[in-house]
Amino acid sequence: MQIKEIQEEIIDEFSMFDDWMQRYEYMIELGKSLPLIEDAYKTDDNIIKGCQSKVWVHAELQDDKLVFTADSDAIITKGIIAILIRAFSNQKPKDIIEADTDFIDKIGLKEHLSPTRANGLVSMIKQLKLYAVAYQTQIK
Amino acid sequence: MQIKEIQEEIIDEFSMFDDWMQRYEYMIELGKSLPLIEDAYKTDDNIIKGCQSKVWVHAELQDDKLVFTADSDAIITKGIIAILIRAFSNQKPKDIIEADTDFIDKIGLKEHLSPTRANGLVSMIKQLKLYAVAYQTQIK
Amino acid sequence: MSWLSGIFVYQYIDMLDINKIREDFPILKRKVNDRPLVYLDNAATSQTPKQVIEAIVDYYENYNANIHRGVHTLSQEATDKYEQARIKIQKHFNAAKPYEIIFTSGTTHSINLVANGFAALLEDGDEIIVSAMEHHSNIVPWQMLCERTGTILKVIPMNMEGDLMMEEYEKMLSNKTKVVFCNHVSNALGTINPIDEIIKKAHGVGAAVLIDGAQAASHIVADMQALDVDFYTCSAHKICGPTGVGMLYGKEEWLNKLPPYQGGGEMIAEVTFEKTTYADLPHKFEAGTPNICGGIAFGAALDYMHQIGFKNIAEYEADLLAYATSELLKIEGLKIYGTAQRKTSVISFNIEGVHPYDIGTILDKLGIAVRTGHHCAQPIMDFYKIPGTVRASFSFYNTMAEVDTLVEGVQRARNMLL
């Protein structure tokens, strides 16, 4: 599936909920299904700055696609990064770089979109895209 | 005359004026009649701190009375110190120390009574009284 | 002098009428995420009563002007009000002299001013002592000092309850000790430290003492002369005052010993390119145009607090603390960090298996504002080996009903997260 399609899918899923509690509970569920990063990659280098909780992300090129794994010590943060990874993992770096992130707003997580948020959602997106940029050059 | 009497006299004089201009003009007049300090005493030590203009005051014991002379480079300040000297000069240190200063308020110079005023009227009164304290001990 | 009269109207009310008090705080009417705001982040910053907001508006609408040296009326009025505020602070803290109160931009600025000053007074090999439960603002400036001077930093350890180990402190003291610095109340734990004893012991070896009163000031009235403390500091924004202003109390003799911190207008007596002489206290430490409005509003905040009455505040907050503590402890897996006998109304806690950030996020969704994280006191977190805590801190305008909302909220968060 393309990033766009996955995002639509996520939007669809979230549209079923009519209050924040259900949304957060689902997000926590998603967190539990996060493709976990290997312990060896849980290094300080892989920590994303700007989050109050710790978030580690690792990226690996498999053929021409970028595969992300991650973890966090906070479960809501884990849910957020899980959503991002679902949308961006297993995609071509180029597509990741060009991808929109409007869907965050549409699934009711707009409040997390300010760059000053302590949860660092903006930092996470930035980091995933940075990985994509880095690996993009590697492909060429 | 006693300090109290002189102060009454000053209050009487000022009560003839009905606006600030007349009061200031009279004060400026009084400034011109100030018993001037000898140049030799116009030293940095004799400058009163806390005034935007310079005010020098000198005190001398004559018999058991304290005689003040002064000068300032600003004419309004000169008027103010002239009024103070008229009230306090040629008096016994003890009487100077104990003297009230309410008359300042009564002649319409209340605005100058705050310790933060740039003209330093409060500093001047304090300085005259400090001289009195110093010479008081000398008399005993 | 007549312009001083009427500053202090201590009007002790016997029982606090919380509903009436809450009317004074416009922000408490706010909704957050469609729920009434429950503001329990008072240790980070307190809310501002309308009396203080009005003092700010009054300043800008009626007598805004640069102070000191101004001949015109507005400048005189602003100067008078600013200096009156200094005297309010002096009286509140029972300092001997008004000029022992230095206006700063806050506690952090105050501590840096002192630590920087000591750079000129300390020598290689001298020792300074800090407590294990300090805010970063009372650690980093001293570390910077140590780097500059070769001074050695020693740390008074604490126990699991969050009490300082005073026997260890005594052992550390020697004639090498030059400064001891410690907070009056810990922001992360709420512990009220035995500063009386800390000061006396330090003075026994001739060391100066700085007490960081940032967390204490809204709960406890500290008496500078009775404590015989050398430096004491707090921030207005934690005592119902505005942001950007604080105070440093310093004993006259110490303030005279310390060199000036910042150079600029106001703090000089005479300036030539060859030589500059410094002004008298307090101006020596007040370079540049100060936070004039802030200083005046700081005074208004103290007036307001005195009108409520610090005794009433302390009693009521003790009730809030006792109730919240016992209710929170009913929640399974909840652990409180900081269980000292003497505490202010601050509760730092965690729930086993849950990250504090998650709890804070869910509570926010419920309209409840708490702080999560290391509270700028990483060494305490390291001590307990935790990433942070959830901190609920109560003020006299909080209600018992809000405590209930908090407890329900934490319970709900726990259910969602575990």
Next chain:
Amino acid sequence: MSWLSGIFVYQYIDMLDINKIREDFPILKRKVNDRPLVYLDNAATSQTPKQVIEAIVDYYENYNANIHRGVHTLSQEATDKYEQARIKIQKHFNAAKPYEIIFTSGTTHSINLVANGFAALLEDGDEIIVSAMEHHSNIVPWQMLCERTGTILKVIPMNMEGDLMMEEYEKMLSNKTKVVFCNHVSNALGTINPIDEIIKKAHGVGAAVLIDGAQAASHIVADMQALDVDFYTCSAHKICGPTGVGMLYGKEEWLNKLPPYQGGGEMIAEVTFEKTTYADLPHKFEAGTPNICGGIAFGAALDYMHQIGFKNIAEYEADLLAYATSELLKIEGLKIYGTAQRKTSVISFNIEGVHPYDIGTILDKLGIAVRTGHHCAQPIMDFYKIPGTVRASFSFYNTMAEVDTLVEGVQRARNMLL
């Protein structure tokens, strides 16, 4: 990003409607000594429009909270607004990056931050250059630096008109020169200095340049990137903003080179008692709880000024200056200090045989607020061999009628005093 939109609404009005503008300033309705206030002390501090007062009230009534690291809504809102204000300042000064804007408590604080930082970068025998027409805030911190490091201070002389002697400046420059610091506009004389040239020449020998924009900011929009300046600073209280806040622009590479100034919360990445690492820009230089409300209101003040339009302001103030200059010069014995070609709307003057303090006092009686004294620029007074001047400084909310009132007032004072 969407939360940024709507910040800048530049709405240039072609001709200023002064009466309408005056309605924005509540204080202008005041009476002083039973006369309408004529406020001509704008160079000391500007007055505050209701738009800024409202921003302050809005903060305290609706989203007062400690910023950064807070998970709850109020803290997020306050953080967003504060960071938006930083971006407003960045755009106004056309800085390349938002984190090149450091919030400080004012110009004096900014300059001390930089001067203190250079203590770590300079060596014995290095030279720094100052202009002869600086405010004490841009002299004393550097003198303190020289004392600490053995750096040599050189002074660019000025001529009787109040222009810097640029040939002398060029002669002073050498590869020993490490910093040049100079005000954009002199507060005592109004001279607009050729900072473009000053910066270029300094860069020619590899020296850094700090421009003190305290007096310029309300009259001239300085473009950081076009000027290629290394540091630039101003205070909000002189640009229709609140007291207690200012900004320091620093080029990223310079801000990275300078060590932190104050230690405390916010400015650290990691704290242990053994070792502390510092946070990224801008936080490295923003220790402690900042003047949150002040920063936000600073942003509101810039919005307000842009709504009036800096171009309109400059044109109108030039008219005020021209008219006031020609009218004042009609008074016998009146001498103006500072007659440079390029000037802001500041007139420093004396009347022969009269002390400036006396004139200021009489003017105050007439409701006219001017400043008298050395204006924290004693070296300038020494240069002209005078104790001080009377300074009338005009803002866009002053009227031609107020100029007339001033001129009549000075005439009247002269008659009384001579």
